Each structure stands twice: as structure tokens, then as C-alpha cells.
Amino acid sequence: MQNKVAPTIKKNYIKPFIFMVILMALIGFITGMNQQFQVPLKNTFLEDVGKAKNTLSNLLNFVFFAAYLVMGPVAARYLNRKGYKSSLLVGILCVAVAMLIFESSVLLYRWVDGSDFQAINQLSIFSIKVPLSFFVFLVGSFLCGTGLTYLQTSVNPYLVVCTVPGTTGITRQNIGGVGNSLMATFTPFFVAYVIFGGVKVETLSVDAMIVPFIVLFILLLVLYFAVYKVSLPHLEGTTDKSNERLRDTVFRYRHLVLGTLALGTYVGCEVCIGANLVTAWEDTFRSANPSATDSLLKSEYATAALWSTFYWGAMLIGRFLSSFLSKVSAQRQLAISTALAIVAITISIFTQDLKILVAVGLMHSVMWGAIFSLALEGLGKYTVAGSGILLTGLIGGAILPLLQGIWADAAGSWHYSWFLVLAGEIFIFYYAIHGHKVIQPTSRVNS
Numbered sequence: 001m002q003n004k005v006a007p008t009i010k011k012n013y014i015k016p017f018i019f020m021v022i023l024m025a026l027i028g029f030i031t032g033m034n035q036q037f038q039v040p041l042k043n044t045f046l047e048d049v050g051k052a053k054n055t056l057s058n059l060l061n062f063v064f065f066a067a068y069l070v071m072g073p074v075a076a077r078y079l080n081r082k083g084y085k086s087s088l089l090v091g092i093l094c095v096a097v098a099m100l101i102f103e104s105s106v107l108l109y110r111w112v113d114g115s116d117f118q119a120i121n122q123l124s125i126f127s128i129k130v131p132l133s134f135f136v137f138l139v140g141s142f143l144c145g146t147g148l149t150y151l152q153t154s155v156n157p158y159l160v161v162c163t164v165p166g167t168t169g170i171t172r173q174n175i176g177g178v179g180n181s182l183m184a185t186f187t188p189f190f191v192a193y194v195i196f197g198g199v200k201v202e203t204l205s206v207d208a209m210i211v212p213f214i215v216l217f218i219l220l221l222v223l224y225f226a227v228y229k230v231s232l233p234h235l236e237g238t239t240d241k242s243n244e245r246l247r248d249t250v251f252r253y254r255h256l257v258l259g260t261l262a263l264g265t266y267v268g269c270e271v272c273i274g275a276n277l278v279t280a281w282e283d284t285f286r287s288a289n290p291s292a293t294d295s296l297l298k299s300e301y302a303t304a305a306l307w308s309t310f311y312w313g314a315m316l317i318g319r320f321l322s323s324f325l326s327k328v329s330a331q332r333q334l335a336i337s338t339a340l341a342i343v344a345i346t347i348s349i350f351t352q353d354l355k356i357l358v359a360v361g362l363m364h365s366v367m368w369g370a371i372f373s374l375a376l377e378g379l380g381k382y383t384v385a386g387s388g389i390l391l392t393g394l395i396g397g398a399i400l401p402l403l404q405g406i407w408a409d410a411a412g413s414w415h416y417s418w419f420l421v422l423a424g425e426i427f428i429f430y431y432a433i434h435g436h437k438v439i440q441p442t443s444r445v446n447s
Contacts, residue, residue, distance in 0.1 A: 013162040016232050017172065020155050020162075021179045023088065026223070027148050027155070028180035030095055032187030032312065034064050034141055035275035040196060042279070044206050045109060045134040052128055057279070058405035061271055063138045065397035067145025068152075075153040076388020085232045087154040089224060094147030096220035101140035103213040106206045109133035149391055156372055157387040170330040173369030174323040181316035181365065184274070185309055192305045254439050256386050259375025262431035264396025266367045269341075269424040271397045272404050273357050273364075274311055278304040280414035281354055287413070307354070311361040318365025334370035334432035337363040341425045349418050357418075367428065374436040400424060 038057040046053050079087040109131060159176050160169040167175070196208050251257060281304035286292070292300075322333065341363035348356035372390065379386045400420060407417040 013164055013233065016158070016230070017162055017164050019227070019230055019232070020158050021176050023151055023155050023227075024159075024176040025179035025183045026092075026095075027151055029183035029187055030144055030148060031064075032184040032274070033191060034144055035061060035271060036188050036191040036278075036308075037137075038275055038279060040191065041134065041137070045131050045137065048129065052409065055402070055405050055409050056130065056134075058276075058402045059138060060141050061275055061401045062398035063142040064145040065267065065271075065394050065399075067142050068149050068394035068397075069392045071146045071149040072153070072388045072390075072392035072394075074388075075150045075391070076385050078150070079153055079384050079388075083234060084154045084158060085227065085230075087150050088227050088232075091147045091150030091154070092220055092224045092227060094143055094150065096147075096217055096224065098140045098143040098147060099213045099217040099220065101143060102137060103210065103217070105133045105136035105140060106209045106213070108136060109206050110210075152391050153384070153388050156390075157376065157383050160373055160376055161383060170333070170366075170369045170373045171323050171325065173372060174319050174325075174366065177319035177365065177369055178316060178323060181312060181319050185312035185316050188278070188305045188308045188312070192302070251389070253379065253382075253386070255377070255436055256375050256379065256389060258431055258435035259371055260390050260393035261396075262393075262428050262435065263368070263371045263375065263390055264393030265400070265424040265427050266364070266371060266396070267394050268396035268398075268400025269360075269421045269428075270364050270367075271401045272418075272421045272424075273360055274308065276401055276404055276408075276414070277311060277354060277357060278308050280408070280417075281307065283408070283414060284354070307358055311358045314358060314361030315365045318362040319369075322366045322369075330370040330373040331432060331436055333366045334374070334436075335429065337366050337370075338425055338429040338432055342422065342429060345418060345422045345425060349415070349422065352415060371428075371431070374431075378438045396424075 038060055041060065042053045042057045046056050075087065075091075078090065112133075155176065156173070159172045162172070164172060195212050278301075282301060285300045289296070325333065341360050344356055344359045344363065348354065372387075375390055376383055376386050404414075404417045404420050407420065408414045411417070
């Protein structure tokens with residue numbers, strides 16, 4: 001009597017895939033919200049810091065993306081030990097607690113503003129005084145970045161590896177990117193009009209933040225319990241629970257190391273445009289129109305927010321269209337998009353037209369998925385560890401915008417600071433042409 005071979009049961013990843021797309025949307029919303037708070041904070045918490053406004057407001061992005069550098073390897077180790085679901089739950093909980101810290105910062109500022117206790121909310125740094133509540137807000141931003149590090153460490157490799165009929169790793173990344181860009185597109189108007197009611201910059205009030213942060217905290221708790229209940233199949237062969245020093249092993253993959261630098265550079269360029277476009281637009285208009293009326297300044301802020309929305313909208317359209325490009329390799333998508341971005345940024349610099357930068361959103365739409373797919377290629381059981389290493393590169397989202405803000409403050413203009421973004425796009429183009437090539441590391445021999 002012959003032994004019957006049990007049929008192989010294929011796991012269904014459709015539902016987990018949809019859930020990952022939803023989480024990518026959350027990542028886009030929180031990232032975009034953090035960036036869009038720059039201008040409001042400049043005109044509330046930082047209204048008395050003089051010429052250091054651009055530098056200090058960019059600290060919001062710096063601490064947010066610094067969390068990826070600090071927590072990326074930590075999140076990867078946690079995922080290896082506890083699995084995808086636990087990592088997702090930790091990430092959502094961190095973001096929820098961050099909303100409470102934001103709330104505490106706002107309440108502190110509101111409580112002491114104009115009162116006898118205002119002095120306790122002032123920290124002297126060299127010749128300027130910065131509110132303590134601003135630094136509390138930065139703590140919340142770092143915790144937000146920490147939560148998204150745990151989410152990204154789980155979501156991105158899951159999208160690359162999980163099998164969904166009719167898709168490839170990069171098309172699944174791009175579909176997830178659609179959800180991410182959809183919320184990023186919505187965020188500038190959410191901050192400008194839902195939270196701050198569309199008022200002119202000079203009359204922004206921290207009181208407007210109190211209710212939204214509480215609502216977001218409640219919604220995140222609902223999402224936490226939804227993730228807790230969902231069935232999330234484990235991806236075999238993507239984690240390694242041995243005692244091997246994964247950091248040493250993973251860093252021997254040259255294409256991963258260069259991919260980490262490329263991903264960080266891409267995020268830095270994306271944030272420079274997405275976050276600093278509104279500030280650069282506003283400062284450029286003020287310099288050109290020193291006697292502008294309040295109504296005109298309000299109109300320009302609304303216009304700048306609109307063009308920032310167009311930038312994220314271009315990314316949304318690009319990711320939606322690229323989700324159908326299953327026959328176009330990640331390498332080709334990255335090479336073409338970076339070449340076009342280089343052309344657009346160059347034209348913007350020499351014509352001094354910031355609106356052209358909006359078109360770069362279309363080129364940026366495929367870069368995240370392409371770089372992630374190329375950098376994780378051939379890693380096997382080191383996929384999750386590689387994902388954690390990749391996310392440390394997102395410190396570029398902290399460094400490049402901060403450097404651009406310092407450049408703008410030092411030069412008194414944003415104009416030539418865009419050369420920093422141009423240099424970043426050139427490096428990503430190098431990765432697309434040569435740096436992505438997989439060179440298997442040689443085995444180490446113990447002496």
C-alpha cells in the first residue's frame with residue numbers, strides 16, 4: 001500500500017497583504033504629519049528664536065528619522081525573536097504614546113504661556129530662548145519615528161516576500177506605496193485646514209492641536225486591537241534565530257550597504273522637497289514682498305500647502321501607475337526615474353521656479369520600492385536583518401533637510417540649497433546603474 005503524500009497547503013497572503021497596505025497608509029500619514037508641523041511650530045513654539053527658525057524647525061525631521069538609525073537594528077532583532085505581529089503591535093503602541101506626548105507638549109505650552117510660570121518653559125541656548133515644550137514635542141517625534149521603525153521593519157520585507165498572484169516584489173511595494181502616498185497627499189491639508197482651520201500663519205494657535213491628538217490616540221488604539229485580532233502567516237526563510245552575529249554577516253553584502261545609503265539619500269531628498277517646499281516658498285515670498293499684507297501672506301501659505309499637496313499627489317499617481325509595471329525591472333525603474341529627477345531639479349535651480357520640484361514627486365514614486373527590492377535581493381534568511389539595516393539609512397531624512405535648513409539660514413536664501421538635493425539624486429542614479437549589483441560575500445575562515 002503506497003503512502004499518500006499530503007497535499008501542500010499554500011498560505012493565503014491576500015488579507016495580510018491588504019492589511020500591510022493599510023499600515024503603509026498609516027506610515028505615510030504619520031510621516032507627513034510630522035513634516036507638516038514645521039511651519040506651525042516655527043510660528044508658535046519658535047516665534048522668538050530669530051534667525052535660527054529654519055534650523056530648529058528641521059530638528060523635528062532630524063529626531064524623527066534619527067529613530068530609524070538608533071532603532072532599526074533593535075527592531076530587526078525583535079522581529080527575529082517575536083515575529084511580525086508582535087513587531088507591528090509594538091510599533092502602533094509607540095505611535096499612540098507619541099500622540100500623548102505631543103498632547104503634553106501642547107498643554108504645557110498653553111498652560112504657561114503668558115502666566116507667572118512662563119520662565120520654566122524657557123531654555124537658553126547660546127543667545128536664544130527655546131520653549132521646553134518644543135523639546136517635549138521632539139521627544140514625541142522621536143517616539144513616532146521609533147514606532148514607524150518597528151512597522152517598516154515588518155511591513156517592507158512582508159510586501160517584498162509574500163506571494164500574491166499577478167504581482168512581483170516591486171509591484172507589491174508600489175501598491176503599498178499607493179496607500180502611503182494617498183495619506184501623505186492628504187496630510188498637508190489635514191494639518192493646515194483640519195487642525196489649524198486654514199488661518200494665516202501669524203495667528204496659528206497651539207489650542208487647535210489639543211483635540212486632534214486625542215482623536216488620533218483613540219484611533220491608534222482601535223488599530224492596535226484590529227492588528228491583534230488579524231491572522232498574519234509567518235514568512236518562512238526570512239528570519240534567523242541563531243546566535244550568529246547578523247550585523248557582521250549582513251554588512252558583507254555590498255549591494256545592501258550601498259542600498260542603505262541610497263535609501264537614506266532618497267528619503268532625505270524626498271523630505272527636503274516635501275517638508276521644506278512650504279517653508280522655502282513662504283520665505284522666498286516674504287523676501288520678495290517685505291510689505292505684503294496679512295491676507296496676502298495667508299494666501300501664499302495656502303498656495304504653498306497646495307503645491308506641497310501636488311508633490312505628494314504626484315507620488316500617489318506615480319505609485320498607482322507603477323503598480324502595473326510588473327514586467328519592468330526595479331533596476332530600470334530606478335535608473336529612469338532618477339535621471340528624470342536630476343533633469344527636473346537642475347531646471348528648477350536655474351529657473352528659480354519651485355513649482356518644478358513638484359514634478360520630482362512623480363519620479364520619487366518608484367524609488368522606495370525599487371531600492372528596497374534591489375537591496376534585499378539574495379539575502380534569504382537575512383532578509384529581516386537586512387530590512388533593519390536598510391531602515392538605519394533613513395537617518396538621511398534627518399541629515400539632508402537639516403543641512404538644507406542650516407544652508408538656508410546661513411545664506412539667507414533657499415535657492416542654492418537645492419544643489420544638496422541634486423547631489424543626492426546623482427548618487428541614487430549611481431546605485432541604479434552599478435551599486436545595486438549583487439556580489440555574494442566570501443565566507444570567513446576562522447584563523
